Amino acid sequence: MTTTDTPGTGASPTDPFAPSRDTTEGRIFTLVGGDWDSLTDEAISGTEKMVVNMGPQHPSTHGVLRLVLELEGETVTECRLVIGYLHTGIEKSTEYRNWVQGVTFVTRMDYLAPLYNETAYCLAVEKLLGITDDIPERATVIRVLVMELQRIASHLVWLATGGLELGAMGMMLYGWREREVILEILELITGLRMNHAYVRPGGVIQDLPPGAVDKIREFLVYMPKKIKENEGLLAGNPIWAARNKNVGVIDASGCVALGVTGPLLRAAGLPWDLRKQEPYCGYETYEFDVPTRENGDCWARFEVRVAEMRESLKIIEQCLGKLRPGPVMIGDKKIAWPAQLALGSDGMGNSLDHIRNIMGTSMEALIHHFKLVTEGFRVPAGQVYVPIESPRGEMGYHVVSDGGTRPYRVHVRDPSFVNLQAVPAMTEGSMISDVIAAVASVDPVMGGVDR
Amino acid sequence: MSETGDGSLSPARPSRGMFGVSGSSDTSGFNGLATPVHADLSTPKPYGSWYDEATDHLAEVFGGFGDAIERIVVDRGELTLHVKREHILELCRTMRDDPSLRFELLSSVSGVDYIDSPRRLHAVYHLTSMTYRRRLRLEVATTVEDPHIPSVVSVYPTADWHEREAWDFFGIVFDGHPALTRIQMPDDWIGHPQRKDYPLGGIDVEYKGAHVPPPDERRSYA
Missing domain, CATH: 1.10.645.10 (Cytochrome-c3 Hydrogenase, chain B)
Structure with missing residues (x-):
C-alpha cells in the first residue's frame, strides 16, 4: 500500500491502486486494489484459501514464534510452525x-x-x-x-x-x-x-x-x-x-x-x-x-x-x-568451586578471608583455585x-x-x-x-x- | 556408576588425575588438549538391572538382532544399543509395540559429531517406556560422505522436529522424513553449525552494509 507516504513526498496521484485527492484535511487516498474484486469473488465461491502469517512479532506468540495458517474464512485448515528466530547457539x-x-x-x-x-x-x-x-x-x-x-x-x-x-x-x-x-x-x-x-x-x-x-x-x-x-x-x-x-x-x-x-x-x-x-x-x-x-x-x-x-x-x-x-x-x-562469597563494600564478591586463606596459608587451596578457575x-x-x-x-x-x-x-x-x-x-x-x-x-x- | 567398571568408553585416554595436563603450558584447553575418545567397545554380559532380560527378549522378538546390534554398552547405569542404520526403523517399531518392551515415548533425538571416529555422525535416540518406567538409548553412526539414516517419524511422530534439528546442525539426512528442512538456522544457511569442524562464531556479520569479520580473524593475539 502506498498510504504510508507523507503527503507531498511520496505517492503519485496517479497510483492505480490508490487514487488521491487533496482536501482541507490533507490528502485523502481511496484504496481500490485491482485484485480485490477477484479475491472476494473467489473467497465467496469457497475455492480460495488465505495464508496468514501469525508472528514472529505477534504479542500472542510468546516471543518469536511464527505460525503459518491456511484459512478458509475463519477456520484454520492447516497450521505450520516456524521457529528458530531466537536461536543463539x-x-x-x-x-x-x-x-x-x-x-x-x-x-x-x-x-x-x-x-x-x-x-x-x-x-x-x-x-x-x-x-x-x-x-x-x-x-x-x-x-x-x-x-x-x-x-x-x-x-x-x-x-x-x-x-x-x-x-x-x-x-x-x-x-x-x-x-x-x-x-x-x-x-x-x-x-x-x-x-x-x-x-x-x-x-x-x-x-x-x-x-x-x-x-x-x-x-x-x-x-x-x-x-x-x-x-x-x-x-x-x-x-x-x-x-x-x-x-x-x-x-x-x-x-x-x-x-x-x-x-x-x-x-x-x-x-x-x-x-x-x-x-x-x-x-x-x-x-x-x-x-x-x-x-x-x-x-x-x-x-x-x-x-x-x-x-x-x-x-x-x-x-x-x-x-x-x-x-x-x-x-x-x-x-567444588573454590569461591566463598561475602558481601563487601563494593557488593557481593569473594570473601576476603577466603582469599587471605588461599593466597597466604594454603598452597593446596591456591593450586586448586587456580586450576579450577583457569582450566576446570x-x-x-x-x-x-x-x-x-x-x-x-x-x-x-x-x-x-x-x-x-x-x-x-x-x-x-x-x-x-x-x-x-x-x-x-x-x-x-x-x-x-x-x-x-x-x-x-x-x-x-x-x-x-x-x- | 556402571556395573562394568569405570571408563569403558575411554581406553584411549590414560587417567592422569583430574587436571591431566602434561608437556604443555596451555591450561585453557583451546590448544587441543582433548584427545580422541573413540573406542568401539561393548560391555560384556551380564549387564545388570533389567538390561539382560530386555536385551534377551529383544533378541528373541527382533529378527536380525545379531546383525542389527553392533554393540551394547552399559555405562553409568544407562543402556545404549548401537544399531546399524538400516535396522533403526524396524527396531524402533519393535521397541514401541512389543508388549514386554513398550517404549512408547521417544524423548529425544540428538546428533553428536565424534569427529575422530571413522563414522563420525551419530544420531542418538532416547527412548522411554512409560509402562515399565525404563529408559534406553539407541545410537546410529554414519559418515559425512554418506550421511543417510532412515527416519523414524512413521513410528514416533515426535521425531519430526528432532530429526530436522539433527539435519540442521549435523547434516544427517533422515530418509523418509516428511519435510526435512532446516529448523533453527535460516533456510539459506550454508553448513551444519554443530559439527566439530565448524568454528564457533566463524562467520562474518553484515551490519549496515559493512562486514564484521569472525572473532578469530579480527586481530592477532600472537
Whole structure:
C-alpha cells in the first residue's frame, strides 16, 4: 500500500491502486486494489484459501514464534510452525567453555525456568563424574526449594500471559505482581532475578542467606490466598470458560505419540510426572499429589497448572522442614568451586578471608583455585541423559564428555520445543481465535525452543 | 556408576588425575588438549538391572538382532544399543509395540559429531517406556560422505522436529522424513553449525552494509 507516504513526498496521484485527492484535511487516498474484486469473488465461491502469517512479532506468540495458517474464512485448515528466530547457539557455545561455565549458558535457555536448566545440567555432570551420591543433603533440599518456587513463578507467567492473550488484562497485572514476590525471594537467595547460575556441579554456589527462610514462610502464608484469588477471577469468568473449554483438545495417546509431556499430558489424564515416576533430588521423600484432568483441553490445562502451584507450595513447606545445617557444596576440593562469597563494600564478591586463606596459608587451596578457575575439572568420558520435570514437561540433558575440561556435546530436550509440535494437531479445523488459546495453553518459552 | 567398571568408553585416554595436563603450558584447553575418545567397545554380559532380560527378549522378538546390534554398552547405569542404520526403523517399531518392551515415548533425538571416529555422525535416540518406567538409548553412526539414516517419524511422530534439528546442525539426512528442512538456522544457511569442524562464531556479520569479520580473524593475539 502506498498510504504510508507523507503527503507531498511520496505517492503519485496517479497510483492505480490508490487514487488521491487533496482536501482541507490533507490528502485523502481511496484504496481500490485491482485484485480485490477477484479475491472476494473467489473467497465467496469457497475455492480460495488465505495464508496468514501469525508472528514472529505477534504479542500472542510468546516471543518469536511464527505460525503459518491456511484459512478458509475463519477456520484454520492447516497450521505450520516456524521457529528458530531466537536461536543463539547455546549448545555449541557450551562446548567452548569449561563444565562449570556451562551453567551460565544453559540457564539462559528456558528463561522462565532457569533453575531447572541448571539443576538438570548439573545432575548430568554429576552423573558423569559419578558423584551423584556425594551431593550434600542441604544442597539437594535447596535445589528442590528453589525449583519449586520457580515452578510457581513460571505458572504465574503462564497465567498472566495466557490471561492477557484471551483478553483478561487484569491477569497480566496480578500474575506479574505475584511472581515479583517469588523473584524477590530468588534474588535474595541467588543474587539474581533470572539466569541465576546458582546451581553448580557439586551443589549450589552459596547457602541460604539470613532471613530467606522467614521470607519463604511469609510467602507460604501469602501465596495460597493469591492463587485462590486469581483462580477465582478466571474460573468464574464465562468468557474465560468459553474461550478454553473444549478448545485445543489433544488426548493422552496423541500426546505420547507427539512426545508431549508435562501439564498438557496430565491434563489429558495421564499422571506422568518425573518427580513421581523417576524421582531425582530426593523427590520420593516429599508428599505431594500429581493433579490430572480428563478432557485434554485448555481448560483442563488451566486447572492442572493452578493445582500444581498448590502442590509446589506443599513441597516448599516440606523443604523448610528438611533444611539441616551442613555444607552446600561437595567436599571434594578438586570439583567444588573454590569461591566463598561475602558481601563487601563494593557488593557481593569473594570473601576476603577466603582469599587471605588461599593466597597466604594454603598452597593446596591456591593450586586448586587456580586450576579450577583457569582450566576446570575433567569429566570422565561417556554420555548420560538426565530428565527432570520442568514446569513445561520433561527437560532432558544429553551430555557427552570426551574426558576433557569442557563438554563435548550438550543437547537439551526442551519440553517447549517438543510440545509445540502438537499445536497443528490441536488447532487444525478450529477457529483462528482458538489458535491463540491453544498456543497459550502450551506455554512455550522460545528461549528454550530455539536455544 | 556402571556395573562394568569405570571408563569403558575411554581406553584411549590414560587417567592422569583430574587436571591431566602434561608437556604443555596451555591450561585453557583451546590448544587441543582433548584427545580422541573413540573406542568401539561393548560391555560384556551380564549387564545388570533389567538390561539382560530386555536385551534377551529383544533378541528373541527382533529378527536380525545379531546383525542389527553392533554393540551394547552399559555405562553409568544407562543402556545404549548401537544399531546399524538400516535396522533403526524396524527396531524402533519393535521397541514401541512389543508388549514386554513398550517404549512408547521417544524423548529425544540428538546428533553428536565424534569427529575422530571413522563414522563420525551419530544420531542418538532416547527412548522411554512409560509402562515399565525404563529408559534406553539407541545410537546410529554414519559418515559425512554418506550421511543417510532412515527416519523414524512413521513410528514416533515426535521425531519430526528432532530429526530436522539433527539435519540442521549435523547434516544427517533422515530418509523418509516428511519435510526435512532446516529448523533453527535460516533456510539459506550454508553448513551444519554443530559439527566439530565448524568454528564457533566463524562467520562474518553484515551490519549496515559493512562486514564484521569472525572473532578469530579480527586481530592477532600472537
